[in-house]
Amino acid sequence: MKESQRQKQKIQTRKHILDAALNQLAKDGLTTTRTSDIAIAAKVSHGTVFAHFSTREILLDAVIEEFGIRITKRLHELVNSNCGMKEVLEAHLKGIREYEAFYTRLVSEERLLPESARNSLIMIQSAISFHLIQIAEREMEDCKISRMPIDLLFNTWVGLIHYYLINGDMFAPGESVLERYSERLVEHYMNLIKLN
Amino acid sequence: MKMCIACGMPMKVQKDFAMGDETKDYCIYCTRPDGAMQSYEEKLQSMTGFIIKTQGLDKNVAQNAAKGMMAKLPAWKV
Numbered sequence: 001m002k003e004s005q006r007q008k009q010k011i012q013t014r015k016h017i018l019d020a021a022l023n024q025l026a027k028d029g030l031t032t033t034r035t036s037d038i039a040i041a042a043k044v045s046h047g048t049v050f051a052h053f054s055t056r057e058i059l060l061d062a063v064i065e066e067f068g069i070r071i072t073k074r075l076h077e078l079v080n081s082n083c084g085m086k087e088v089l090e091a092h093l094k095g096i097r098e099y100e101a102f103y104t105r106l107v108s109e110e111r112l113l114p115e116s117a118r119n120s121l122i123m124i125q126s127a128i129s130f131h132l133i134q135i136a137e138r139e140m141e142d143c144k145i146s147r148m149p150i151d152l153l154f155n156t157w158v159g160l161i162h163y164y165l166i167n168g169d170m171f172a173p174g175e176s177v178l179e180r181y182s183e184r185l186v187e188h189y190m191n192l193i194k195l196n
Numbered sequence: 197m198k199m200c201i202a203c204g205m206p207m208k209v210q211k212d213f214a215m216g217d218e219t220k221d222y223c224i225y226c227t228r229p230d231g232a233m234q235s236y237e238e239k240l241q242s243m244t245g246f247i248i249k250t251q252g253l254d255k256n257v258a259q260n261a262a263k264g265m266m267a268k269l270p271a272w273k274v
Contacts, residue, residue: 065268069206073197076208119264122247122257127205129250151252 014052017042021063026101030060030109061116067102068124071095075131085145085193088135089157089186092128096161097178104165129154145193157189201270202226202239222271236272
């Protein structure tokens with residue numbers, strides 16, 4: 001009984017450190033945030049962080065994985081197999097919007113990240129693309145949207161949103177880019193792909 | 197929500213599970229026609245193909261990412 005309580009506490013502390021790290025990395029950047037600042041934000045000792053994550057790279061990996069699980073689960077929750085292309089794009093942005101600062105850091109700093117972190121991001125994007133593609137392929141069959149290579153359909157979409165996010169200081173200084181532009185970006189993209 | 201041990205996909209509804217069996221720990225995409233879970237080689241090939249199909253990445257990059265991710269999943273962890 002005592003052991004299981006300890007185990008429970010361990011899981012909670014780990015989750016607590018991950019949450020604090022997600023916020024701190026969003027604030028200070030994925031490549032520059034210090035583990036000591038994550039410990040302060042989590043209100044645990046520096047040693048406790050390393051007791052749960054033996055290296056900074058392992059912690060970073062775990063945070064990106066946790067983010068990936070949350071964002072793909074959210075997309076699962078927000079869409080169903082009957083929803084249309086516009087709804088899935090809106091749901092994608094809604095999911096990102098909940099972690100906008102972290103996601104922006106992640107895509108801005110991607111090339112500077114360790115290989116394992118980059119691999120995690122590749123898998124997150126493939127999982128999201130898969131959701132979009134399932135609906136896009138159905139709408140291509142139904143002649144609702146233009147036929148095009150599906151990888152390009154996804155890359156064109158993320159290219160557009162990443163451009164706005166990475167240059168958020170020019171598009172929406174001091175505020176949420178997605179709060180301000182989601183509707184317009186979805187509208188524009190739908191106009192590009194839909195058939196009359 | 198259960199997650200597939202072989203590819204990490206969240207399994208939300210019955211049809212997401214292997215053979216529609218919710219007691220299984222792997223998903224419909226990681227299942228052979230006879231219901232068994234795919235082998236490491238089969239999964240590596242299909243996951244590499246999945247990355248290329250969904251994002252159009254270079255084959256070697258996709259395969260490397262697939263290997264890296266599979267190493268973290270319960271079914272393939274050493």
